[in-house]
Amino acid sequence: IEDVVENIIRVYPTKVAKKRRKHIVVRDPSEPQEIEANVRTVPGIITQRGCCFAGCKGVVIGPIVDMIHIVHGPIGCSYYSWMTRRNQGVPREDGHYYLEYCFSTDMxxxxxxxxxxxxLRAAIREAYEIFKPKAISIHATCPVGLIGDDIHTVAKEMSKELGIDIVAFSCEGYRGVSQSAGHHIANNGLFEHIVGKDDIELDGYTVNCLGExxxxxxxxxxxxxxxxxxxxxxxxxxxNGSYTEYRRAHMANVNLVQCHRSINYMAEMMETKFGIPWIKVNFIGVxxxxxxxxxLAAFFEDDALTEQIEKVIEEEERAAEEAIAPYRERxxxxxxxxxVGGSRAHHYQDLFRDLGMKTIVAGYEFAHRDDYEGRDVLxxxxxDADSRNIPELDVEPDPERFKxxxxxxxLKKLKEMGIVDTYEGMMKDMGSGTLVVDDISHFELExxxxxxxxxxxCSGIKDKYVIQKMGVPSKQLHNYDYSGPFAxxxxxxNFAKEIDMLINNPxxxxxKAPWEASPLIKGALIIE
Ligand code: CFM
Ligand code: HCA
Known part of the structure; x- marks a missing residue:
């Protein structure tokens, strides 16, 4: 495997080779290993990454169903982020539900x-007149930052004029090095303007699902x-997020973190301000x-709850394993x-293990070193300068609401037990000789x-058909190829059935890839 890595690297010019080598790790569990991540992609390399706007509007804010999300920019950016992620939602009793709509200033x-x-002001007024929403978000695209429109002042003034929350996000596509910057900006905006405003008591055991x-x-x-x-x-x-539910999210007992990359900021800030610990979970895999x-049982320390959880585990595991058995055989x-992005490349390894399969190469598009190596590395x-551009909020315990x-x-004991406030990252779960590749390029993949x-x-739309033309099945783990749920x-x-259908399809x-049958151009690469 070391030879394979060296052969890949040899093809690159010296400077690029030096950079890319740091993004590739051959796993050796006997020693702590470091990987380069969350840095700029080398220009000219075909990456799977997206932009900051995609991370903010497309990923974190867009799925909130009861707010209107206005894209300030050219229509292409709005169209791109219009439901392509297959984030599903349902209207609540108040009827505010705008997920199917696409709002844009069409610059x-x-x-x-x-x-x-x-x-932008006209667009906000128009959206308000037609829909009377409870809250609006504004998302900056690249040109907005370049020409210097002050979306935050517009948000403040229009919020006063209309009497609703209007939150602006400076998530211009070029900010940061990937979607990841957009997650951070979105977390900051949600936390500062929306979370923790309504002190409505919640009954029983309650959790927020973060990063789902x-x-x-x-x-x-x-x-x-x-x-x-x-x-x-x-x-x-x-x-399926809700503005109204976020305003009282600080009243829940604990936060569950599914996707650490996109939402760890919120988990940390809520803990500092309100005293809510977080538990890293993975609901992908039996x-x-x-x-x-x-x-969760260990956190709540209630015998009756623990008993019920064990009962659910027993019944659900049995049913799932029975249903999976015939697929697992094949x-x-x-x-x-x-x-995949910043968390699924880790999470789906557990599900493949349930199917008796092995993940031999894995990598994130834009995750940070902590998602690979664990939070101890923080x-x-x-x-670097690219990350410093993204504001870190100064968060203090709330004088009244911190509980x-x-x-x-x-808490310290629960942390030591690996229950709260910790994430071990992907690499520790990958065995000797497996390969970890950060921000993989098309060339490296092929x-x-x-x-x-x-x-x-398993990958995304940018390489799905290249993979399939090479005679290998590809499963999109972003949009699930229009299927799901897989959690x-x-x-x-569901997943077992689909993977069986793909792999065991003769x-x-x-x-035969078209370029193998009749190459469009022929040439030779001479490396000196
Ligand atoms: Fe988190 Fe996501 Fe992912 Fe992500 Fe994404 Fe996504 Fe993803 Mo596509 S928030 S990091 S920015 S789990 S959109 S739902 S599938 S790349 S692995
Ligand atoms: C995004 C969204 C995306 C893209 C998926 C893909 C998603 O990053 O802007 O490349 O196939 O999950 O829809 O990650």
Missing amino acids: QEDNIIFGGEKK YNIGGDAWEIERILDRCGIKVASTFSG KATSKSLRK LEGKTAFLF PYIKV PRKDPEK YLMKELKPDIV GYKGAV SWSFA
Whole structure:
């Protein structure tokens, strides 16, 4: 495997080779390993990454169902972020529900030249007159930052004029090095302007699901399981998310963190301000779901609840494993590559393990070193100029609302046990000789496929068809190829069935990439 890595690197010019080598790790669990992450992609390399606007509007804020989200910019940015992520939602009793709509200022050349603030104000007024929403978000696209429209002043003034919350996000596409910057900006805005404003008591055991986006209905399967255990989901950040629910999210007992990358900022800030600890969970995979539920049992320390959780685990595991068994028989020993955003490349390894499969290469598009190496590495991460551009909020305990959920000693113990406020990252779960590749390029992906011959590659739309044309099935783990849910016990069964259909479909052996049949151009690469 070391040779394979060296052969990839050899193809690059010296400077690029030096950079890319740091993003590739051959796992050796006997020693702590470091990986380079969250830095600029080398220009010219075909990356899977997206932009800051995608991370803020597309990922974190867009799924909130009862707010109007206005994209200030050219229509392409609005159209791109209009439901393509398959984040699902339902209207609440108050009827405020705008998920199917696409709101945009549709900037034109003259707005770029003379400024777009007037148009933005008009758009906010128009949206308000038609829909009377409870709150509005404004999202800046690249040109807005370049021409200097002051969206924050517009938000403040229009909020006063209309008497509703209007929150502006400076999430211009070029900010930061990937979507990740947009997550941080979105977390800051939500936390500063919306979370923790309504002190409405919640009954029973309550959690917020952080970093769960309800792709293909995942959040609803998680809710079903928690509900069976006797635990209520107070709010979800941000799949099927609700402005009203966020205002009282600080009243929940504990935060569950599914996607650490996109929402760890919120978890940390809520703990500092309101005293809510967080538990890293993974509801992808049968065993992973049970493990997550047991962490909750350990946190709540209630015998009746623990008993109920164990009962649910027993019943649900049995049913799921029975349903998975025939697929597992055909999948045992197969291998997978996993390249997804900032958390799924880790989470889905548990689900593949349930199917008897092995992940031999995995990588994130834009995660940070803590998502690979664990949070212990946080104090050692160098903050470069690209990250310094993104504001860190100064958060203090709220004088009235801070309520510790556990005494400090107990909290410390729970942390040492790996229950609260900790994340170990992806690499520790990957065995010797497996490969970790950060921000993989198309070239590296094709090369590794030829050398390691995986049975399936899980990735996104940018490389799906390249993979399939090479005769290897590809499963999109972003939008689930229009299917799902894959979370929880029932989701695992759906996934097993689909992976079996893909891998054990005989048609792949007949596929020949068009460029293999008749190359459009021929050439030779001479490396001196
Ligand atoms: Fe978190 Fe996500 Fe992901 Fe992500 Fe994304 Fe996504 Fe993703 Mo696509 S928030 S990091 S920015 S789990 S949109 S729902 S699938 S890349 S692995
Ligand atoms: C995004 C959204 C995306 C893209 C998926 C893909 C998603 O990053 O802007 O590249 O296939 O999940 O929809 O990650």
